[in-house]
Every structure is written in structure tokens, then in C-alpha cells.
Amino acid sequence: MTDQDITFTIDGVAITAKPGQTIMEAADDAGVYIPRLCDHEGLRHQGGCRVCTVKANGRSVAACTQPAAPGQTVENETPHINKLRRDLVEMLFHEGNHLCPICEASGNCELQAMAYRLEMGEPTKFPYLEPSRALDASHHDIALDTNRCISCGRCIRASKDVDGKGVFGYVGRGIHRRVAVNGEDLAHTDADASDHAMSDEVCPVGCIIRKRVGFATPIGEREFDKGLIGYEIEGKRRG
Amino acid sequence: MAELRKARIATASLAGCFGCHMAILDIDERLMELMKLVEVDRSPLTDIKRFTKRCDIGIIEGGCCNEENVHVLRDFRRNCDVLISIGQCAIMGGLPAMRNAIMHSDAPLRECLEEAYITGRYIRNTTHDIPNDPALPLLLDEVYPCSDVVEIDYQIPGCAPTGDVIYETLAGLLAGKFHGFDRMHIKFD
Structure with a gap:
């Protein structure tokens, strides 16, 4: 100190x-x-x-x-604040198409893990918006399933600041704001599987998918099967 | 003094795969304990097709994809004190709900049926018809989660939930001590 x-x-x-x-x-x-x-x-x-x-x-x-x-x-961890956080996470689930049983990211997904941590288990009060969103499988090594995108913008920042590329960017305003690729589709950008933006850790959900590696780790043995999201940070304190 | 009796449970599978009913059987030997506390009324497990008495707990697997599902679900709500959605299909539509949005079409139901029965590459359908026998329940425009159709009291997440979670939930409810799940036991997959 x-x-x-x-x-x-x-x-x-x-x-x-x-x-x-x-x-x-x-x-x-x-x-x-x-x-x-x-x-x-x-x-x-x-x-x-x-x-x-x-x-x-x-x-x-x-x-x-x-x-x-x-x-x-x-x-930080008060019932009131956690209720607000739970509502935010629940709204993210309802805004996109988040079908955990068919998602390759299930078990590694931060959105799902946050729902577990915040105990999102009550019958819902929000409507499911069920938007119609595109799948972009044009790139040789990477697929984008934007049904699962939560518009966090982590890929935008990783691509711009770390990779120096700008593959992704925001388009639209308000509820219509989406993450889009800077080109006709992902194959028409300079995206590469070695980009930081495409690494497992940057996309918190299952939107950016690396081809040919799916389900290498089986469901049940994944990141958040080891503990609630945040366990690594909380572990520092317990020593 | 209230009549001492076993709690009555009813179950149904709507637009589901019966996986959650299989998961109920994963309670394994604790089923013997459970059966000391409950009797099973209307259920595919007993093959009883109609409610014989009012039930304490109704367990619903699957969402609503046709008018018969809606009819059954409303019948359960009328005849059960506590109604539980079990599994992701009952909770949020699940895999059947893929036909709502993922078809990228203005008429997703029609496109889904056409691909399944007429235009699909691996289909051999000599009549080139989409089945429309009057005995078939009418499909709904979309697949609906149970909570969109009736009020649901509790939900057990999972695809399918583990036998442990189902047992703990039922045992907790029967003892009047259910206060949600251990966070490590909540799974959506």
C-alpha cells in the first residue's frame, strides 16, 4: 500500500x-x-x-x-441489486433466441452461468421476442450465430483494440442496435481464426463459433460445471 | 381435522420428447420413498387418461405446439393445486420452439411443414401432401411456453433435469419446505 x-x-x-x-x-x-x-x-x-x-x-x-x-x-451482493441483475439477464434471454439444450457454448456460456449465479429459476413474466436473425457460416474457420448475440461488444473491442482490424461494429440504434460484420459477410472481412476477437474467451455466449472443434469438451465437464461464474476471483480471497 | 391421505400427482408430456419423464424415473430407488407419500393419478406412467380426482401437484413436460396441448394444459391447471413446468421445452418452448424464429420465414410453420414433408432432400413422400387428417390436432402458429398459456407455480430447469433435482423439488414441496434450488444444481442443458 x-x-x-x-x-x-x-x-x-x-x-x-x-x-x-x-x-x-x-x-x-x-x-x-x-x-x-x-x-x-x-x-x-x-x-x-x-x-x-x-x-x-x-x-x-x-x-x-x-x-x-x-x-x-x-x-454489491444485496437482494435488491441481485434482483435488478437477474431481471437484466432474464431480458437478455428473452431478447434473443437462447436455446441452451442445442447450443455448443452451453456450460461455457457466461450468460447462462450468470443466470445460474443469479438464480434465474422462477416462471417468467417477460415475453419471448423470438427475433429472426441470420446465421453466417461463410467463413472457412468461424461461424456466427447471431441468435445468441447479446450485443456486449466484446468482439468489437477485441478486434479493434487488440487485433487492430475492426471486423465487427455496432449498427442501428436503441433496441435495434446489433453487432454486425464490416463487410458483406464474415468471409468478406479480414477475420482470421487466430484473432483475439475469435478466441473462446471473448464471446461470452455461443455466437462466435470456431468450426471443427465443437463438443471437444463434453457437456458436464465445462468451465462453469467447475463452479459458479466468478469462482476464480472469489477463490483469491479464500486464499 | 384434515383427512390424512397421500398427495396426488399427475403428469403429462405435451410438445416434449418424454426425456423429462425418463428423468422422473431417474429418481431410482428413492421412488419407493416417494411412493409412500404420493399416489399417481393421470399420467403416462399409470396410463390413466383423465383426472379421477383433484390433484395436489401437476407436472408438465413440453410446451404447447397444438390445440390438444393447450386443452391438456388447461385441464391440468383446473385440476391441480400446484402446477410445475419441468424441462426447457415447458419453460421456454425448447427445441420445438426453433420453428418459431429460426426458419427465417414470414410463414415459419408452412416452411417447416413443407421442408419436413415435401421439399426436404431426404424425404420420400409419394402423395406430396402435408398430413391434414381431421383426427390430427391442429398445429398452433407458434410453439408456446406453458407460462404463456396458464399460470405456472414452479419450474424445474434442465434438458432434462437430473433425477436428484426432481426428487429434491418434489420432496421439498411435499414437506412444505421448497425454497428454490441450490445454485450449483441449476442447469439449462
């Missing part, structure tokens, strides 16, 4: 942050997990999905973009 370090609390736990760190970055370092979908380690923060909403001194803020401030009191 240096003189410039900031101390604040999350759910009563004392957290130390370096100057300029966001609430989420400081929480991750301290082993406190704040749920998130559009944020991913190594990518620019976006603050889009709002699943990381916390109350900082009573105000709702996105933990991934809000800088940590000295003496701040942050509420």
Missing part, C-alpha cells in the same frame, strides 16, 4: 484500490466478484450491460467504469 492508495468498502469488506482503478478492478484484485457480462479482462471498459451495477454511496453505478473513490461505501 502506498500513500496514494484509496480505501473503500464493498459490502463491509475493506478494499484497497490504486489511483485510477475502477471499483471492479479493485474488487477483482481483492477477490470480491462483481457480476459482469460486457466487461472482459484486457479489453476497454464499456459499461453497457449494466449487470455490474452496484450502489456506490447509495447511487447506482456501473462498477466497471466507475472509479474507486476514498471512503466510498459500495453495495
Whole structure:
């Protein structure tokens, strides 16, 4: 700890942050997990999905973009906040076509894992929008099933900032805002299977699919069969 | 004093694959424990086709893809105190609901039937007809989750749920102690 370090609390736990760190970055370092979908380690923060909403001194803020401030009191895992997060995740399920039983990402999917963590198990009150969305299998090594896209924009940031390419981008506004490819289809972009944007970890759902590797790991032995999403971060604290 | 009796359970499979009913049998030897507490009324497991008495718990597998499914589901709601959706098809339409949106068509039902019976590459249908016998239940425009048709009290997620989760849910409900699932046991696949 240096003189410039900031101390604040999350759910009563004392957290130390370096100057300029966001609430989420400081929480991750301290082993406190704040749920998130559009944020991913190594990518620019976006603050889009709002699943990381916390109350900082009573105000709702996105933990991934809000800088940590000295003496701040942050509420994270409260029934009220988790209810808001659960509703957000449920709406994402209802906005696209998320058929877990047929999805290759099932068990590795962060959206699904977040639903487990937030206990999305009650009979639903939202309608299913069931949009008609395209499958783009034009590329030799990669397929895009946009039925499963949650518009988190992680692929956009990974392609632009890490790969320096700009394969993906947002189109449309409001509820019509979608992630699209910068070309006629994926085969007409400079996308490559070795891109960071195409790696397993960037797409949180099963939208970006690598061809010829599906079901290499069987259902039941996948990432979130090992533990609830966030278990690695929470494990740091337990030591 | 209330009459001491076994709880009555009814089950039905609508637009499902019977996998969830197979999963009910995965309760294995604990079925013996369960059967001390319950009797099974209307169910494919007993082959009883109509309710003989009002039931305490109704278990529904599958969503609604035709008018007969809707009829059965409403009959269950009328005759059961607690209604449970079991499996992803009953909860959100599941695989049958792929015909709602994934066909990319203005008339998804027609396109689905035409591909299944007429235009599909591996079809040998000498009459070139889509079956339309009056005895067949009329298909709905879309596949609907059960909660779109009647009020559902609980749902057991999974495709199919494990026997453990089904047993724990039923045992909890019968004891009046069901307060949701252990988070590690919630699975949608």
C-alpha cells in the first residue's frame, strides 16, 4: 500500500484500490466478484450491460467504469441489486433466441452461468421476442450465430483494440442496435481464426463459433460445471 | 381435522420428447420413498387418461405446439393445486420452439411443414401432401411456453433435469419446505 492508495468498502469488506482503478478492478484484485457480462479482462471498459451495477454511496453505478473513490461505501451482493441483475439477464434471454439444450457454448456460456449465479429459476413474466436473425457460416474457420448475440461488444473491442482490424461494429440504434460484420459477410472481412476477437474467451455466449472443434469438451465437464461464474476471483480471497 | 391421505400427482408430456419423464424415473430407488407419500393419478406412467380426482401437484413436460396441448394444459391447471413446468421445452418452448424464429420465414410453420414433408432432400413422400387428417390436432402458429398459456407455480430447469433435482423439488414441496434450488444444481442443458 502506498500513500496514494484509496480505501473503500464493498459490502463491509475493506478494499484497497490504486489511483485510477475502477471499483471492479479493485474488487477483482481483492477477490470480491462483481457480476459482469460486457466487461472482459484486457479489453476497454464499456459499461453497457449494466449487470455490474452496484450502489456506490447509495447511487447506482456501473462498477466497471466507475472509479474507486476514498471512503466510498459500495453495495454489491444485496437482494435488491441481485434482483435488478437477474431481471437484466432474464431480458437478455428473452431478447434473443437462447436455446441452451442445442447450443455448443452451453456450460461455457457466461450468460447462462450468470443466470445460474443469479438464480434465474422462477416462471417468467417477460415475453419471448423470438427475433429472426441470420446465421453466417461463410467463413472457412468461424461461424456466427447471431441468435445468441447479446450485443456486449466484446468482439468489437477485441478486434479493434487488440487485433487492430475492426471486423465487427455496432449498427442501428436503441433496441435495434446489433453487432454486425464490416463487410458483406464474415468471409468478406479480414477475420482470421487466430484473432483475439475469435478466441473462446471473448464471446461470452455461443455466437462466435470456431468450426471443427465443437463438443471437444463434453457437456458436464465445462468451465462453469467447475463452479459458479466468478469462482476464480472469489477463490483469491479464500486464499 | 384434515383427512390424512397421500398427495396426488399427475403428469403429462405435451410438445416434449418424454426425456423429462425418463428423468422422473431417474429418481431410482428413492421412488419407493416417494411412493409412500404420493399416489399417481393421470399420467403416462399409470396410463390413466383423465383426472379421477383433484390433484395436489401437476407436472408438465413440453410446451404447447397444438390445440390438444393447450386443452391438456388447461385441464391440468383446473385440476391441480400446484402446477410445475419441468424441462426447457415447458419453460421456454425448447427445441420445438426453433420453428418459431429460426426458419427465417414470414410463414415459419408452412416452411417447416413443407421442408419436413415435401421439399426436404431426404424425404420420400409419394402423395406430396402435408398430413391434414381431421383426427390430427391442429398445429398452433407458434410453439408456446406453458407460462404463456396458464399460470405456472414452479419450474424445474434442465434438458432434462437430473433425477436428484426432481426428487429434491418434489420432496421439498411435499414437506412444505421448497425454497428454490441450490445454485450449483441449476442447469439449462
